[in-house]
Amino acid sequence: MTTTLLKNYIGGEFVSGCREFNNLNPVTGEIICQVCEADQERVNQAVTAAKNALKGPWGELSVQQRAGLLHKVADGIEARFDEFVAAEMADTGKSLQQASTIDIPRGAANFRVFADMVKTASSECFHTDTADGRGALNYSLPRPLGVVAVIAPWNLPLLLLTWKLAPALAAGNCIVAKPSEETPSTATLLAEVMHEVGIPAGVFNLVHGYGPNSAGEFLTSHPQIDAITFTGESRTGSAIMRAAAEHVKPLSFELGGKNAAIIFADADLEEAVAGTARSVFTNGGQVCLCTERVYVQRPLFDTFVNKLKAKAQSLKIGWPKDPDTDMGPLISAEHKNKVLSYYRLAREEGATFITGGGVPEFGDERDQGAWVEPTIITGLPESSRCVKEEIFGPICHITPFDTEEEAISLANDSRYGLAAAIWTRDISRGHRVAREMEAGMVWVNTWYLRDLRTPFGGVKMSGIGREGGQHSLNFYAEPSNICIKL
Numbered sequence: 114m115t116t117t118l119l120k121n122y123i124g125g126e127f128v129s130g131c132r133e134f135n136n137l138n139p140v141t142g143e144i145i146c147q148v149c150e151a152d153q154e155r156v157n158q159a160v161t162a163a164k165n166a167l168k169g170p171w172g173e174l175s176v177q178q179r180a181g182l183l184h185k186v187a188d189g190i191e192a193r194f195d196e197f198v199a200a201e202m203a204d205t206g207k208s209l210q211q212a213s214t215i216d217i218p219r220g221a222a223n224f225r226v227f228a229d230m231v232k233t234a235s236s237e238c239f240h241t242d243t244a245d246g247r248g249a250l251n252y253s254l255p256r257p258l259g260v261v262a263v264i265a266p267w268n269l270p271l272l273l274l275t276w277k278l279a280p281a282l283a284a285g286n287c288i289v290a291k292p293s294e295e296t297p298s299t300a301t302l303l304a305e306v307m308h309e310v311g312i313p314a315g316v317f318n319l320v321h322g323y324g325p326n327s328a329g330e331f332l333t334s335h336p337q338i339d340a341i342t343f344t345g346e347s348r349t350g351s352a353i354m355r356a357a358a359e360h361v362k363p364l365s366f367e368l369g370g371k372n373a374a375i376i377f378a379d380a381d382l383e384e385a386v387a388g389t390a391r392s393v394f395t396n397g398g399q400v401c402l403c404t405e406r407v408y409v410q411r412p413l414f415d416t417f418v419n420k421l422k423a424k425a426q427s428l429k430i431g432w433p434k435d436p437d438t439d440m441g442p443l444i445s446a447e448h449k450n451k452v453l454s455y456y457r458l459a460r461e462e463g464a465t466f467i468t469g470g471g472v473p474e475f476g477d478e479r480d481q482g483a484w485v486e487p488t489i490i491t492g493l494p495e496s497s498r499c500v501k502e503e504i505f506g507p508i509c510h511i512t513p514f515d516t517e518e519e520a521i522s523l524a525n526d527s528r529y530g531l532a533a534a535i536w537t538r539d540i541s542r543g544h545r546v547a548r549e550m551e552a553g554m555v556w557v558n559t560w561y562l563r564d565l566r567t568p569f570g571g572v573k574m575s576g577i578g579r580e581g582g583q584h585s586l587n588f589y590a591e592p593s594n595i596c597i598k599l
């Protein structure tokens with residue numbers, strides 16, 4: 114980073130003059146830098162800058178020119194790749210391996226995908242019969258929504274921020290974005306890149322701060338915001354919906370999950386174990402798609418539990434910079450306390466701990482960080498809170514089942530419906546069970562295999578709407594129909 118004070122970026126300028134808060138490194142709890150919290154006045158300025166920019170040069174650009182600029186943003190991220198990786202690792206404690214192969218490459222890829230897609234987007238056209246026999250032609254033109262508020266979480270900071278920003282910009286909107294208070298750094302670097310590559314002033318604005326009674330709430334309740342896109346906890350989604358209700362605007366929500374994995378007895382055992390270890394422990398379980406409930410067909414149960422235990426125990430928990438590290442700390446002391454409260458609750462609810470359940474001891478400054486052990490539990494009733502509530506940590510509960518119908522019923526017994534994974538060698542069964550899953554995304558014999566064109570989002574409490582490919586572009590633009598009498 115070029116500065117120890119992360120500023121807001123408004124109307125093409127980095128602005129300070131604000132209350133400051135600390136950005137902490139969860140590896141050791143040390144302060145990384147200070148961050149400017151945007152107050153109501155700053156948020157108002159950012160929204161006004163974005164509103165004005167809609168009428169400026171940005172609105173005059175052709176789709177080709179807009180797409181060209183978005184490719185330059187991707188180039189800019191790639192040119193400063195190491196800085197982005199270092200900033201993401203410092204804010205989150207995630208491993209070098211993950212930041213450099215998933216988070217930052219996807220930050221650039223998100224811009225490229227939507228820049229290319231918008232250039233080839235088609236629109237509907239209908240010929241309509243009329244009484245005089247001459248007919249009429251109807252065609253639709255996509256128009257940007259206006260000023261979009263982007264509220265992003267801390268688990269995949271650049272990846273999830275750009276997953277919203279890129280299609281919103283590709284569709285011609287102007288943005289006021291608020292990254293999580295836990296992860297302000299890569300968003301600030303991105304603002305520098307936007308500035309460097311010549312995104313016109315006011316098109317992209319960045320405000321830092323918290324949610325309630327801070328930048329998040331000031332933004333989502335702002336009457337001049339035309340649409341809100343949010344990824345985070347379901348409860349926060351409800352709060353944002355309430356804040357937005359008075360002014361009635363489109364909302365895109367990607368919320369929490371309590372995702373199930375079903376392992377049938379005919380599954381390729383080694384692949385199912387490796388895939389489930391990945392789906393439970395990636396990013397310390399802090400991905401909305403992570404598996405927290407595992408259902409294993411009874412003949413395989415003991416073997417599977419033992420093999421998953423061995424995988425969990427072989428994970429290297431260590432310094433994020435160590436290339437062999439598999440898992441870093443959780444995002445913050447607060448989140449560590451939340452996850453540990455579920456470890457305690459699991460004990461009170463009568464769980465058997467197969468592995469983990471505590472805090473690793475390092476004997477160095479990491480003992481002040483937000484670390485917890487990868488954990489596997491069994492033996493809880495399906496009604497227990499640990500099986501029902503999103504924990505968002507490196508933990509899963511494993512339950513045995515006998516029949517396909519039972520597995521489907523157990524997996525669907527959740528108020529969430531984001532993702533599911535099914536492991537079987539019987540591909541007909543894979544199709545059949547996948548169709549029955551009450552989830553927005555189902556993986557069969559894999560997990561988190563992403564194609565950015567596919568619909569991404571959840572059912573029930575897991576969200577509203579779909580992101581990905583044309584689904585994102587459809588959200589960020591509204592078609593106007595034009596009817597020409599021939």
Ligand SMILES: NC(=O)C1=CN([C@@H]2O[C@H](COP(=O)(O)OP(=O)(O)OC[C@H]3O[C@@H](n4cnc5c(N)ncnc54)[C@H](O)[C@@H]3O)[C@@H](O)[C@H]2O)C=CC1
Nearest residue numbers: 265266292293323324329330345346349352368369401505
């Ligand atoms: N993708 C997911 O499913 C995620 C789930 N979580 C879960 O949520 C829990 C809480 O973590 P948080 O970081 O507090 O997530 P959160 O959902 O509260 O925060 C996400 C973003 O929303 C903002 N925000 C919070 N309250 C707001 C409000 N009232 N109005 C406008 N913006 C608001 C935050 O500042 C942040 O930028 C975690 O313990 C975890 O269980 C957290 C992050 C991502």
Ligand SMILES: O=C(O)/C=C/C=C(\O)C(=O)O
Nearest residue numbers: 268344367400401402563
């Ligand atoms: O788009 C992806 O690849 C990942 C998305 C993950 C989330 O939305 C999340 O963890 O909240």
